[in-house]
Amino acid sequence: MHEKLYEIKSISYQIRVIEESDLRSLLLVKNDVSVHKKRFQQQKNGEAVYLGAFINNYAIGYVLLSLDNKEDVMPYTNQEKCADMIDLLIIEPLRNYGVGSKLVLACEELCRENDIFYLGLDVNPTDNFAAKRLYESLGYYTVGEIHLDGVYEYIDEAGRQGQYEDWCIDMIKRMCC
Numbered sequence: 001m002h003e004k005l006y007e008i009k010s011i012s013y014q015i016r017v018i019e020e021s022d023l024r025s026l027l028l029v030k031n032d033v034s035v036h037k038k039r040f041q042q043q044k045n046g047e048a049v050y051l052g053a054f055i056n057n058y059a060i061g062y063v064l065l066s067l068d069n070k071e072d073v074m075p076y077t078n079q080e081k082c083a084d085m086i087d088l089l090i091i092e093p094l095r096n097y098g099v100g101s102k103l104v105l106a107c108e109e110l111c112r113e114n115d116i117f118y119l120g121l122d123v124n125p126t127d128n129f130a131a132k133r134l135y136e137s138l139g140y141y142t143v144g145e146i147h148l149d150g151v152y153e154y155i156d157e158a159g160r161q162g163q164y165e166d167w168c169i170d171m172i173k174r175m176c177c
C-alpha cells in the first residue's frame with residue numbers, strides 16, 4: 001500500500017492543573033513514577049503547581065511551577081520573590097504548535113494570582129538553544145553566571161555509560177500586574 005496523507009483540521013487542547021488520576025497518562029510523557037509522585041506531593045503541600053496540557057485528557061506536556069523563591073536570582077529582582085519553572089516538556093510530535101508557550105503563559109498567570117511578580121527558569125543555552133529562544137520571545141532575559149545545574153548518567157546507543165553535565169543559565173521575567 002502507498003503511504004497516504006491525511007490532515008486533522010483542528011484539535012483543541014486544555015491547560016489545567018494535573019491531578020493524581022492523570023498519572024497513567026503522564027507516564028506516557030515521562031516514564032518515571034517517582035518524579036510525578038514527588039510533584040503531586042509538592043502540589044499537596046502548596047509548594048508547587050503541576051500544570052499539564054491535555055488532548056481529551058491525554059497528557060501531551062507539562063511544567064512544574066515551583067512557588068518557592070528562586071534564591072539565586074534575588075540580586076537581579078530587587079530582592080522580590082521569583083517563582084521557578086521546572087522541566088517544561090511537550091511530546092515531540094506536538095512541538096512547535098505553541099503549546100509550550102501557552103504553558104509558560106499559564107505559569108505567569110498563576111504567579112500573578114499568587115502575588116509573585118518574577119518568574120524564572122534554568123536553561124542550557126548551548127544544548128537547548130531552541131528553548132532559550134522560546135523564552136526570549138516571551139520576554140525572559142538571562143541573568144547571572146552559567147552554572148552546573150545537574151550531572152546525569154546516561155547509556156549511549158553502543159551501551160557505553162557516560163555522564164552529562166547540564167550547564168545552565170538563569171532567565172527571568174518581571175510580569176506586570
Ligand SMILES: CC(C)(COP(=O)(O)OP(=O)(O)OC[C@H]1O[C@@H](n2cnc3c(N)ncnc32)[C@H](O)[C@@H]1OP(=O)(O)O)[C@@H](O)C(=O)NCCC(=O)NCCS
Nearest residue numbers: 088089090095096097098099100101122123131133134137
Ligand atoms: C522547549 C519546548 C518545551 C517548547 O515547546 P513547544 O510547544 O514546541 O513550544 P512553542 O511551540 O510554544 O514554541 C516553539 C517555537 O514554535 C513556534 N510556534 C509557536 N506556535 C506555532 C505554530 N502554530 N506554528 C508554527 N510555529 C509555531 C514558536 O514561535 C517558537 O519559535 P521560536 O523558537 O523561534 O521562538 C519543547 O521543545 C520541548 O519539550 N523540548 C524538550 C524539553 C526541553 O528542552 N524543555 C526546556 C527545558 S528549559
